[in-house]
Amino acid sequence: MLDEIATRLPKLSAAEARVGELVLSRPESVQSAPVAEIARLAGVSQPTVIRFCRSLGASGLSDFKLKLARSSASGVPYVHAAVRADDAPADIAAKVFDNTMSALTHCRSQIDPAALEAAVARLAEARRIEFYGMGNSGIIAADAQHKFFRFGMATVAYADPHIQTMAASVLTPDDVLVAISNSGRSLEILDAVRVARDSGAGVIALTRRASPLAELADVALTIDVPEDADSVSPMLSRLMHLVLIDILAVGVALRRGPGVIDLLEKTKRNLSGRRLRERKSES
Numbered sequence: 001m002l003d004e005i006a007t008r009l010p011k012l013s014a015a016e017a018r019v020g021e022l023v024l025s026r027p028e029s030v031q032s033a034p035v036a037e038i039a040r041l042a043g044v045s046q047p048t049v050i051r052f053c054r055s056l057g058a059s060g061l062s063d064f065k066l067k068l069a070r071s072s073a074s075g076v077p078y079v080h081a082a083v084r085a086d087d088a089p090a091d092i093a094a095k096v097f098d099n100t101m102s103a104l105t106h107c108r109s110q111i112d113p114a115a116l117e118a119a120v121a122r123l124a125e126a127r128r129i130e131f132y133g134m135g136n137s138g139i140i141a142a143d144a145q146h147k148f149f150r151f152g153m154a155t156v157a158y159a160d161p162h163i164q165t166m167a168a169s170v171l172t173p174d175d176v177l178v179a180i181s182n183s184g185r186s187l188e189i190l191d192a193v194r195v196a197r198d199s200g201a202g203v204i205a206l207t208r209r210a211s212p213l214a215e216l217a218d219v220a221l222t223i224d225v226p227e228d229a230d231s232v233s234p235m236l237s238r239l240m241h242l243v244l245i246d247i248l249a250v251g252v253a254l255r256r257g258p259g260v261i262d263l264l265e266k267t268k269r270n271l272s273g274r275r276l277r278e279r280k281s282e283s
Contacts, residue, residue, distance in 0.1 A: 001068045001070075002068075005056065007224050016055055019042045022042045030065070038061075049061060103225050106223075107225065107243065107244075110224065111221070112221070115222075116251070119204050119251075120248060120252055123148075123176055123178075124252045126176040127175055128154040128175040130157070130158065132193075133157075134161065134181070137189075137241070140180050141159060142159070144249075147246070151249075165191060168192045168195040169199060173200035173201065173202075175199075175201045175202070176201060177201050177202070178206065179205050179207075179213060181205075181206075182225075182235075183207075184205070184208050184212055184214055185212055185213070190216065193217070194216065203216065203219075204218065204219045205219070206241050207222060223240050225237045
């Protein structure tokens with residue numbers, strides 16, 4: 001619920017947003033406070049508090065409090081605190097870990113099982129897989145290519161928009177493009193996806209809900225993670241997309257059967273001679 005509030009905050013009215021900010025900063029106080037006290041603390045009217053609750057899908061304040069309590073009890077509590085310049089390293093570590101664990105729990109609850117099944121099926125049967133991303137998403141695309149080529153599949157990752165468009169134009173209906181973009185609004189990625197669709201290729205998107213990229217894709221794996229634009233900590237969306245790539249890789253490996261396991265074992269054997277042996281401890 002706290003993640004949902006943080007995501008919807010920019011879309012709320014100014015008055016409702018003040019209620020949302022109060023809930024994010026003092027969730028325990030809100031759970032035990034009557035509507036008049038919540039209104040006073042937020043500096044809004046009591047009807048505004050009720051409208052805020054309904055904007056979050058609750059029938060009223062009691063229903064909202066119940067959902068908030070269940071959300072806090074069922075997973076890692078969301079830490080609504082940005083890293084500050086005067087934070088000690090231990091405080092920074094705690095905030096980064098807590099926010100990451102909260103985001104992982106939130107991501108897990110958002111995954112659409114049907115979309116995940118469809119994505120794994122398309123990737124497992126693809127003649128060729130291409131991963132496109134720019135900036136941080138380009139790094140994720142490279143990581144995906146590194147995982148999938150070991151399955152004996154034809155894979156490539158592109159981060160240059162010109163190459164993406166050219167490569168997309170020669171894809172075939174037997175190929176799959178995986179487009180990665182947290183915003184889902186990158187013009188270059190959207191252009192490449194349109195070219196790939198015109199070529200008949202399947203398109204899988206890792207992006208946020210209701211984005212232009214999600215609407216263009218044949219299969220969309222969507223997550224909405226609140227990001228602190230002023231924070232110097234790693235982007236949560238990047239970490240969530242890396243986890244999604246891991247899930248797809250494991251799913252495809254299992255779908256393609258024992259032959260993939262044999263390839264991975266062969267790779268492991270070939271690399272074993274390139275590592276220093278561990279020294280045995282002397283008794």
